[in-house]
Amino acid sequence: xxxxxxxxxxxxxxxxxxxxxxxxxxxxxxxxxxxxxxxxxxxxxxxxxxxxxxxxxxxxxxxxxxxxxxxxxxxxxxxxxxxxxxxxxxxxxxxxxxxxxxxxxxxxxxxxxxxxxxxxxxxxxxxxxxxxxxxxxxxxxxxxxxxxxxxxxxxxxxxxxxxxxxxxxxxxxxxxxxxxxxxxxxxxxxxxxxxxxxxxxxxxxxxxxxxxxxxxxxxxxxxxxxxxxxxxxxxxxxxxxxxxx
Amino acid sequence: xxxxxxxxxxxxxxxxxxxxxxxxxxxxxxxxxxxxxxxxxxxxxxxxxxxxxxxxxxxxxxxxxxxxxxxxxxxxxxxxxxxxxxxxxxxxxxxxxxxxxxxxxxxxxxxxxxxxxxxxxxxxxxxxxxxxxxxxxxxxxxxxxxxxxxxxxxxxxxxxxxxxxxxxxxxxxxxxxxxxxxxxxxxxxxxxxxxxxxxxxxxxxxxxxxxxxxxxxxxxxxxxxxxxxxxxxxxxxxxxxxxxxxxxxxxxxxxxxxxxxxxxxxxxxxxxxxxxxxxxxxxxxxxxxxxxxx
Numbered sequence: 001x002x003x004x005x006x007x008x009x010x011x012x013x014x015x016x017x018x019x020x021x022x023x024x025x026x027x028x029x030x031x032x033x034x035x036x037x038x039x040x041x042x043x044x045x046x047x048x049x050x051x052x053x054x055x056x057x058x059x060x061x062x063x064x065x066x067x068x069x070x071x072x073x074x075x076x077x078x079x080x081x082x083x084x085x086x087x088x089x090x091x092x093x094x095x096x097x098x099x100x101x102x103x104x105x106x107x108x109x110x111x112x113x114x115x116x117x118x119x120x121x122x123x124x125x126x127x128x129x130x131x132x133x134x135x136x137x138x139x140x141x142x143x144x145x146x147x148x149x150x151x152x153x154x155x156x157x158x159x160x161x162x163x164x165x166x167x168x169x170x171x172x173x174x175x176x177x178x179x180x181x182x183x184x185x186x187x188x189x190x191x192x193x194x195x196x197x198x199x200x201x202x203x204x205x206x207x208x209x210x211x212x213x214x215x216x217x218x219x220x221x222x223x224x225x226x227x228x229x230x231x232x233x234x235x236x237x238x239x240x241x242x243x244x245x
Numbered sequence: 246x247x248x249x250x251x252x253x254x255x256x257x258x259x260x261x262x263x264x265x266x267x268x269x270x271x272x273x274x275x276x277x278x279x280x281x282x283x284x285x286x287x288x289x290x291x292x293x294x295x296x297x298x299x300x301x302x303x304x305x306x307x308x309x310x311x312x313x314x315x316x317x318x319x320x321x322x323x324x325x326x327x328x329x330x331x332x333x334x335x336x337x338x339x340x341x342x343x344x345x346x347x348x349x350x351x352x353x354x355x356x357x358x359x360x361x362x363x364x365x366x367x368x369x370x371x372x373x374x375x376x377x378x379x380x381x382x383x384x385x386x387x388x389x390x391x392x393x394x395x396x397x398x399x400x401x402x403x404x405x406x407x408x409x410x411x412x413x414x415x416x417x418x419x420x421x422x423x424x425x426x427x428x429x430x431x432x433x434x435x436x437x438x439x440x441x442x443x444x445x446x447x448x449x450x451x452x453x454x455x456x457x458x459x460x461x462x463x464x465x466x467x468x469x470x471x472x473x474x475x476x477x478x479x480x481x482x483x484x485x486x487x488x489x490x491x492x493x494x495x496x497x498x499x500x501x502x503x504x505x506x507x508x509x510x511x512x513x514x515x516x517x518x519x520x521x522x523x524x525x526x527x528x529x530x531x532x533x534x535x536x537x538x539x
Binding site for chain 2: 054066074092093096151176209226
């Protein structure tokens, strides 16, 4: 649709375009802050992935391997996070973000996203870590490494497959997250693609479908590329979660 | 060695960052939410404690119950239509040749990775009353009287949005079922074939009972996912026409941010969180039975 002229988009919206017009893409790029939104989306997604995976895997390690009398209660506490959807706590979350002066900063979305992603990350890594033999750290222990080195040098590489799975799950979730970003990222320069795209559509109105098609295509492009490159991995990652549980 | 590794310091270092993040951003907001729901609040300051007044108002308002009807319509669509359909799709994928299967797998996952905004915009074009895909097809096969202005008529708006949601996630669920199917030992099927069972019998007697765990996972995922249904409505109709397509979460947003009644908005949220808890408890209690060993 993005390749058609304005009038053709109306008369023949779903057929092959009669004359190919690439102009919509140029117009889209100049009117639509594509690169800003793309950069924001990337920052939010990667930030969330890094924070969730590091803190989440550490907690999962602690719960599965260390002797701590609160192990089961903490596990139960964290699993409650699976039930509460982020949508319903948006109001107090919004005020908390304002209170912490995180509104209009990247951390204002990254930290809540991480908080919400931790529950499923911890539960999945916990199941994975429990299936690993204890001898791994015993050997390290005899060699005289401390717990931090043992975790980052021995455990971290071993749980990589599970981390990749979580990475994909978080990526899909945060890249497409809409409700919280819609409320928190009110300033244009902090908007991710999903929200930026909507406000762009609202501004153009429904008249120029060529332009809308072009921006839609541009916004989906990163995801399409990621999907084409890692399609097998994504499928395996997504389904690994179902079997573990 | 466990003693050597689990000192108080190391437990603290490993457990505290995640627990802090989780508590501050995921659990703590529930407290101000409950507190706010007991006050008259405009989002900036409280105008006094009103007790359960907000809850009474919310429960008495017809919009709130209309929103419930819409939310449970979506839940119903995704459970009663979505799960059986994606199961059929998974069974169908299983009997394809490897090449076709690759194609179906990619096609199935594709809508789930597109963003809500893009998906909704594509379907806005399908539903467009004058030149949209559906009305064009209906006109070209001579069913002019069946055409609708899908998203602005009260009767068609919710099913239309439900269809979009169904379309976006059906493939993902099918993929989950499909991987579950692959873990079932082949010998079961061979035994069934020797006994002369047909395809439908095999599905009903072997595949579906042994998929219990995956079915449970998908059930919880789609129930909670469709309970929180909001974004599609926001993009496609903004709750319109009037309040006909508002879901509970939309009603909550609308009450809080559009009419500045944060007390009532949070009352809706608290009410709804309790509903989510009850429903996940019911699923755990009645559907999650012990694991089948095979």
